Amino acid sequence: MYVTEREKLKDKKRIVIKIGSSSLTHAYTGDLNLMKIEKLVRVISDLKGQGKQVVLVSSGAIAAGRQALGHHTRPVTISEKQAFAAVGQARLMMVYQKLFAEYNQIAAQVLLTKNTMVNDSSRYNAQNTFDELL
Numbered sequence: 001m002y003v004t005e006r007e008k009l010k011d012k013k014r015i016v017i018k019i020g021s022s023s024l025t026h027a028y029t030g031d032l033n034l035m036k037i038e039k040l041v042r043v044i045s046d047l048k049g050q051g052k053q054v055v056l057v058s059s060g061a062i063a064a065g066r067q068a069l070g071h072h073t074r075p076v077t078i079s080e081k082q083a084f085a086a087v088g089q090a091r092l093m094m095v096y097q098k099l100f101a102e103y104n105q106i107a108a109q110v111l112l113t114k115n116t117m118v119n120d121s122s123r124y125n126a127q128n129t130f131d132e133l134l
Contacts, residue, residue: 014053014134017044024060030074031067032060032092038099045103053134058096064088108133 009015019040026033044054062081065088066074075081093109100107110129116122 012052014055015047016055016057018057019059021059021063024058025063030063032064032095034095037095041096041099041103041105045100045105048105055130055134056096058092060092061085061088064092064095067091 017040024032024037024040040056044056047054062075062084065084065086068087068091069084071084075084093107096107110126110133112126116126
């Protein structure tokens with residue numbers, strides 16, 4: 001018998017969703033696609049309503065920053081990417097906060113790096129943060 005992906009998730013308590021920039025932006029312009037983001041938030045809110053613990057791993061900070069700063073081309077240098085990400089991360093979180101609030105959900109941000117994962121103390125602290133949030 002064929003089991004769909006949705007059926008596999010039915011009995012799971014915790015779901016991690018990884019969404020890339022291309023899924024959050026308009027293909028032609030690279031600007032944030034608010035309708036897609038709103039749909040994602042609606043699905044996550046519905047999963048939470050079913051009693052699931054949901055973690056969203058989201059890209060999109062560079063794209064959001066590029067849009068906010070009015071640049072029409074993709075950044076090339078590391079410094080451009082970092083500048084766009086610095087502006088875009090705040091903007092992307094603002095979008096998520098606003099949309100999740102419309103569904104009576106609370107959004108939180110946890111920034112993780114490779115060092116967080118390889119350092120025992122940092123990894124322990126990150127795990128405790130997720131445990132508290134979930």
